[in-house]
Amino acid sequence: MEIDSGSSHFTDFRSSDSNPNSGGCVNPMVVNAFPVGIVHVISSGGNVEGEGELRMEPSVGLEFDSADEAREFYGLYAMRVGFKIRTGQLYRSRRDGSVSSRRFVCSKEGFQLNSRTGCPAFIRVQRRDSGKWVIDQIQKDHNHELGLEGESSSPVLQQGPPPVVAKSLVEVLRRPKVKMLGQVDNGVLSPSSIINFKKQKQSGDGRQSTAEPYTGLEFNTANEAYEYYQVYAESVGFRVRIGQLFRSKNDGSITSRRFVCSKEGFQHPSRVGCGAFMRIKRTDSGSWMVDRLNKDHNHDLEVQTVCQKKFSTASKKFIEEETNGMVSVDLGEMNNSKITKRSRENKIGTDWYPVLLDYFQTKQAEDTGFFYSVEVDNGSCRSVFWADGRSRYSCSQFGDVIIFDTSYRKSNYEVPFATFIGVNHHKQPVLLGSALIANESKECFAWLFQTWFKAMSWCRPKSIIADQDIAIQQTITEVFPGTHHRFSSWQIRAKERENLRSMPIEFRYEYEKCIYESQTTVEFNTTWNSLINKYSLKGNVWLQHMYDKRESWVPLYLRGKFFAGIPIGESVESFFGTQVNGQTSLREFISRYEQGLEQRREEERKEDFNSFNLQAFSQTKEAIEEQCKRLYTFTIFKIFQDELLQSYSYIGIKTYEEGTICRYLVRRSGSENDKHAVTFSAVNLSVNCSCQMFEFEGVLCRHVLKVFKLLNIRELPSQYILPRWLRNAEYRILCGAESGVSSQELKAFMVWSLRETACKYVECGTSSVEKYKLAHEIMREGGKKLY
Secondary structure (H helix, E strand, O other): OEEEEOOOOEEOOOOOOOOOOOOOOOOOOOOOOOOOOEEOOOOOOOOOOOHHHHOOOOOOOOEEOOHHHHHHHHHHHHHHHOOOEEEEEEEEOOOOOOEEEEEEEEOOOOOOOOOOOOOOOEEEEEEOOOOOEEEEEEEOOOOOOOOOOOOOOOOOOEEOOOOOEOOOOOEOOOOOOOOOOOEEEOOEEEOOOOOOHHHOOEOOOOOEOOOOOOOOOEEOOHHHHHHHHHHHHHHHOOOEEEEEEEEOOOOOOEEEEEEEEOOOOOOOOOOOOOOOEEEEEEOOOOOEEEEEEEOOOOOOOOOOOOOOOEOOOHHHOOOOOOOOOOOOEOOOEEEOOEEEOHHHOOOOOOOHHHHHHHHHHHHHHHOOOOEEEEEEEOOEEEEEEEEOHHHHHHHHHHOOEEEEEOHHHHOOOOOOEEEEEEEOOOOOEEEEEEEEOOOOOHHHHHHHHHHHHHHOOOOOOOEEEEOOOHHHHHHHHHHOOOOEEEEOHHHHHHHHHHHHOOOEHHHHHHHHHHHHHOOOHHHHHHHHHHHHHHOOOOOOHHHHHHHHOHHHOOHHHHOOOOOOOOOOOOOOOOOOOOOOOOOOOHHHHHHHHHHHHHHHHHHHHHHHHHHHHOOOOOOOOOHHHHHHHHHEOHHHHHHHHHHHHHHOOEEEEEEEEEOOEEEEEEEEOOOOOOEEEEEEEOOOOEEEEOOOHHHHHOOOOHHHHHHHHHOOOOOOOHHHOOHHHEOOOOHHHHHHHHOOOOHHHHHHHHHHHHHHHHHHHHHHHOOOHHHHHHHHHHHHHHHHHHO
């Protein structure tokens, strides 16, 4: 059996006034001028018919004609008990791929949204050989309070099929195909069979009193549906974005559209992954019908009056921009017909600025290397950036690879706190700057990256790990041309869950195998195309976009870029952990920030002490091990030592030789799969391996070390000892001068190296009068030699 995720939309069944003593469906139903899917049921006594059957409890063995009827039955039961349902997992037959069973669960099942509590209540129906669907598993217990939604005095509106009718084997009547006879407009029937949005009556407070959307609601045009959902959203208290559109494979015409809550997804800090949406589908007659709907939000709703929020007539024209079948547009806010660009919104509370500026001034008085900058727009403070002298010095050493951490966006946040992180010679995270981001527009990121670049003496990173937002991608290309942008793993995982959740488990297995096990670009491209064709995904725009950007996230393409060994496919640990994050309040922010920073730097000082004062244990008698033990930090030496020990398990065979160039096949003893090609040039002792460990991590791999042993090379050539991994930071200057770094970068390193040393010297020299006199004498004598 294979598991496939079903639809995640909620069905919202509303309770109705009913008489529990009424009998079966014996009186004729009167259908009176309501839209498709909404049936006004009237009996001679004024009661809803069939209420007796609505009281039936689900039980193992209960039989239905179809899975949809089982869902409708469970929905009616849920309405009466006081909860909502979702469609859960479905299971397919391995023989022919047909659906063999389904689960319908409480809407609070799982923990993906804040509103969910992991409720275990569900029913599972299984298809029998007769074609019937039978409940084979059930759980009625909930782990949350149950309660019916408030009833109103409006006429009873029943969504879904007629009431359940009992039989020897209980069946649920199929939904009657009732076409709306007319529309109620101020109590008068309208001859139109399609709902006319423009005829909605306004309530006393100026807001339009809009009926709630429901599955089956029809519109003349997609534009009318869009306008209707906008006004409904306004009355409820949320905003709308235009989501995906889908096109016909035959003629390219639009066949369906999604309108989503503005807080859908996680691309923007204001978004919280809200699942509310309405999808419309074009019918054969040319009208548009609501075929999928989710009314539940995972955030607070705020009702706004018309005078607070207006839409221009231009915004009512349906947006038809084609993006290969996808549209995602943020609606511009309108106030008195003047557009206020959302890109200029400020997510930083005004009370933060005086506190931060006071902190910056205090730090600047203590640390001459402290830098801060505030973005100002029309006299208003916006984004803020700061870095102390230690961070700027660390960037001169370890600024070749940076992580732009915006993980505050994973959840609701109080402050948009972001950090620039590097990796030091102990493979520990080091802080290279901090920021509060006013919003996530391109202008904001451009200001922030340029400010960081200036503060770090124009030291350009080789690689950067950051989110895949278009604004960030464009900014990196403009501010850091030539820098390789790798997408954040957490965001890729979130996008995969969002876009691939409906795919069968077999697809996920083949997808991950293609991503993580492909060894060559030819193999990857072949496997990817085969996967797309097999599952008919040529029209999937997200997959096409990810394929176009494969060099920014697929391991095969990243292995040849230097990332200081930061693992691919794993989320990078936050520098401050849980001490400082998007939920940290202003009252605690400064103290927690200082505490977290000091804790990290204390860990770095301990590793520095260990590397200089403790001796690593040698496990071979080879000179190459002694050389690296003498130069590398503990952490990097352990990585090298492991590669050296592993090299003894490999066999090297020369497969090609021409002049000074040799090629070797290096494989593990007893394994035909674990093998790599190593090419060696005797002219300048250059070497490269197909595993590309040195290019990615800066440490030579076991395959190269095996070839060095075959060639009797007893020490590593200097070009394969990266200065950033050395114990002695000063040694980096000597190596840097010979490794082609720019004079500007070299000068920046020397400035910050001397500044850092001087700060330590001053700190020690001011601890007592005697040490002060000694320090002053040393500086005076040293100055004579320097000048």
